[in-house]
Amino acid sequence: MRKVLILGGTGDAVKLATKLESIPKIEVISSLAGRTKKPSALVGQVRIGGFGGAEGLANYLRENAIDFLIDATHPCAGQITINGAIASQIAQIPHLMLVRPQWEKISGDHWIEVESVEAAAQVIPASVHRVFITSGRQQLEPFLQRSQIYPDTWYLMRSIDPPDIELPNSQVLLDRGPFSLEQERALLREYQIEAIVSKNSGGKATYAKIIAARELGIPIVMVQRPEMPEGEKVTSIEEAILWLSSQLAK
């Protein structure tokens, strides 16, 4: 048996685990940070919680005799990706990053591109009074600060689990993608959204809001991805499987 550890927390990681489980003589362990109360069902073994930095992850790899590490975390989860790169070097095992391509701005898109959620909250124009936050429930502090400066702004926040921070003058929508274009169009109209905050997640599951915003002429404050460490990268699940097959053949 050869052991593969998948760093997860994304739909791609779930799909990858399912596909790898059907490969003979492969044992799949998926790792989750533990942020979502009811994570999507995963095939194979699952472990939950942080490792204790890159060193902790390297220890886990060694102690559990992991042969391959595949990082299928969200492209904006910068720390765990750095940890994965360092830990695989320490443990001297092959390491792959599965990174879905980012969304590219096309004609009709009105994006304000920023480096962080903090910057996103700061650049929302003062004239905007109804904001749709899709950048995650864990980073609401910057909007709390903005609401002290602009108390008239109303926020719609969409996330899988309820946020810890309650924004004044806001509504929370608990929902898990994928979201259809019809759904997103209807939502933007119903709540009279004037600006959206999004991370550049890439992929199809949450792209409909980008199309709907383009159609309705709504600006998007787009948070860029953090820089990725050097190392082997692929952009699709199929390529990740090919990578593993070539590693197994060595």
Ligand SMILES: NC(=O)c1ccc[n+]([C@@H]2O[C@H](COP(=O)([O-])OP(=O)(O)OC[C@H]3O[C@@H](n4cnc5c(N)ncnc54)[C@H](OP(=O)(O)O)[C@@H]3O)[C@@H](O)[C@H]2O)c1
């Ligand atoms: N950031 C986003 O926008 C976003 C969106 C959707 C899903 N997610 C998922 O949510 C998780 C947390 O995201 P984040 O932005 O907080 O990550 P992060 O800032 O890169 O990671 C912070 C810490 O959380 C732990 N961690 C993260 N992912 C882990 C995993 N798959 N297994 C075990 N421990 C993990 C690690 O703790 P230790 O150092 O103690 O090991 C890591 O140092 C990720 O797994 C990611 O795939 C993130």
